[in-house]
Amino acid sequence: MLPLGQHLRPPHHTVPQMCASALAADPDAVVIHAFDRTWTYAEVDAEAHRLARALAGAGVAAGDRVALFVQNDPIFVTGLLAAWKLGAIGVPINPMNTGRELAFQLEDSAAVALIALPGLWTQVAQQVVADGIGDVRLVILAPHTAWRQDGEQFETSSVPVPPELLGRVGSAEVVSADTLPDGSDYTPGAVCADDVALLTYTSGTTGRPKGAMNTHGNLTFNAETYVQMSALQPGEPILAIAPLFHITGMVGHVLLGLRVGAPIVLSHRFHPQVMLESIRHSRPVFTIGAITALMALADCPAATAADFASLRTIYSGGAPIAPALADRLEGIFGTYVHNVYGMSETSSPTHLVPRGQRAPVDPVSGALSVGRPVYDTQVRIADEQRADVQAGTYGEILVRGPQVTPGYWNRPDATAESFADGWLRTGDIGFVDADGWYYLVDRKKDMINASGYKVWPREVEDVLYTHPAVAEAAVVGAADAYRGETVIAFVTLHEGRTVNPSELIDFCKADLAAYKYPRSIEILDEMPKTATGKILRRKLRGT
Structure with missing residues (x-):
């Protein structure tokens, strides 16, 4: 990991540039493992190209929003890359969302296309689209791929489409084979570092979900952060334990894998036994996920120490780790679980415990440090008047850096409230010790x-x-x-x-x-x- 304060400019400023560079370097490198199948860079790029043609044929263009309502499946990666090829904006949606929650995000983002799993389509999304909510004019259903769920294999069956939606809904196999109306290819969208790449929905002071506008520059910056923190080499697999719709899975799994040429090990959705089988099959070297997922994996009855021997680096984010739990997990995994801190508005990490170091424990609160700021990132602990407080004093954590988003989608009021004078108000209460280690104490809001x-x-x-x-x-x-x-x-x-x-x-x-x-x-x-x-x-x- 780079020393605190050392400057490193990411080599790419947009995700398409990053992917094009990796593809040119080794088109035959494997970038996705999903059970018994693998996909190379060339195969992923070809499928993304076909999906981009289908989206372009429906009129999707630069700046339009493309929603993804899927699990941790290959089409999440190819669908997102297809949107970015057109200069469109990806809208990852939690596959646990109900119809009400999905309807809000489709309407708020004004998504013009939806990529969905067949099951999520029939159970949730179909009624939302049929009701005319949002501006969706094309629905692409995921390929009929065999997944393992709760230890069992199953095939998705053919999906009936209501008559009123015929012409707007099709399987990925069908729509990706279609040509544009005039038989020509699509025109790639021209994007720059400041263009929005993703809308990642979060919650704020009013409780109404807000779309954080993660730019291409935000994402490529923190992809490089993950390169530094993981020390991954090409070909070393990443265990995708975090959901890809979440900013952690998005950057710490998908973009890290694409940046390095490291296979992303996908298991559809988190299930301890299925995840354990993926570990045995793919022998991943790096992972990052919620502490609850790591605990469930550690407690899997069939697991042995040999199963986790390939995991060289493990990080956990989303919630602070208790020191006793960190010790317990280290005893099971055989490697230390490092803390990381960030949020959707910061495109994943702003703080982390450097690889190879152990987080100190605050002697007063007993809290384990969430780490130090990553490179090129400034952090303040401020009082209610936004004045800096002394080391050891509680205050709100404020951050600024290349990973911080410019604000919220169509929410100038919320943007002005949370992004003041170039600093993001995280809403989290913490402190910094005399040695520069940061600690998360409580949430200022009622989240x-x-x-x-x-x-x-x-x-x-x-x-x-x-x-x-x-x-x-x-x-x-x-x-x-x-x-x-x-x-x-x-x-x-x-x-x-x-x-x-x-x-x-x-x-x-x-x-x-x-x-x-x-x-x-x-x-x-x-x-x-x-x-x-x-x-x-x-x-x-x-x-």
């Missing part, structure tokens, strides 16, 4: 961090308020040994109404992703409130 996923209480409350029996609702996070935090809710009921907590949980399940719905709900006679009528969340938390 809940469940298994590395961020949950905004207001979104859950909004769903609860749609139940006819609920008069008031308040959602908070509670400590959880496995998930880090879990979502719990408190409600009061309208007079004369009755409902069971289990019914309310099932009600939320129908409209919220699996990591968002409350695991427990308590019905109160009265909410604790301030004199002005504001619900006291700290009372509900018991703090």
Whole structure:
């Protein structure tokens, strides 16, 4: 890892330039492992080219948005590269999203094309598109590929398409074979480092999801950061344990692999036993993922020390690691699990524990350091007036650097609030010690961090308020040994109404992703409130 403060300019400023350079260097290099199949650079590029032709034939052009509603599958990579070939903007969507959540992101981004798995199409997306939500004029369904799910293999079956959507929906095999209307090829989009490459949706102070605008320069900068932190060499596999729609999986798996020529080991979705089989088959050298996923992998009954012997470097982000847990995982994996800190707005890391070093433990709080700033990145700890505080003093973490996005998609108000004077206000409370190590203490906002996923209480409350029996609702996070935090809710009921907590949980399940719905709900006679009528969340938390 580069010494703190040392400058290194990434060799490429856009993702297409980065990929073209790698393709030219070794077109036969394997860049994807997915169970029993492999894809070389040349094969990935050819499929991306075919998909780009299909998108161009539907009128997709530079600056348009292309949504991806898939798992950790090869079409995520080829579909994203196809969008970038046209100069379009990728919109990765969480495959756990419900129809309501998907509809919001399609409408907010004004996506003109959607790439989806057949199962997610029939279960979730088809009704959203049929309802005319958003501007989607082309739907590409993923190839009918065999995946393993929960240790079993299955084939996707043919997908029926409603008559009203005929002509707008097709399988990737069919649409990628089609030519443009005039038989010509598409015109590649001209992009520069400052052009937006991705909209990665996050939550903010209002609870309404916002699309962080990750530019090509942001992404290629942090791809280089991962090159430095991983020390990967061409041909050394990456275990894709993080979801690719998340900024960590996007940069720490996909872009790192494409940048280095390191095979990205894809396993459709996270399942410990399936992931263990992928490790045995592909012998990955590097991985980064949420601590909950690493814990599940470590606790897999069939795992042995020999299974993890190939993993030279492991990083964990999304939630702080307890020192005792870090020691336990090191004993199982045989290598130290390094902390990394970042967010969607910073295109993944701003801080990390340098490879080969161990994070210090704060003697007062017992917290494990999240690391030091990566190269070319400035960090401040500031008080409410945004004035710097002394080492050891708690304050909000502010960052600026080449990986920080220019703001949020079509949200100038939120951009002005979070990106002030060139500094990103992270909303996280932390401190720096006298030796330059940073520690994350608490969140300034009420955001809940469940298994590395961020949950905004207001979104859950909004769903609860749609139940006819609920008069008031308040959602908070509670400590959880496995998930880090879990979502719990408190409600009061309208007079004369009755409902069971289990019914309310099932009600939320129908409209919220699996990591968002409350695991427990308590019905109160009265909410604790301030004199002005504001619900006291700290009372509900018991703090």
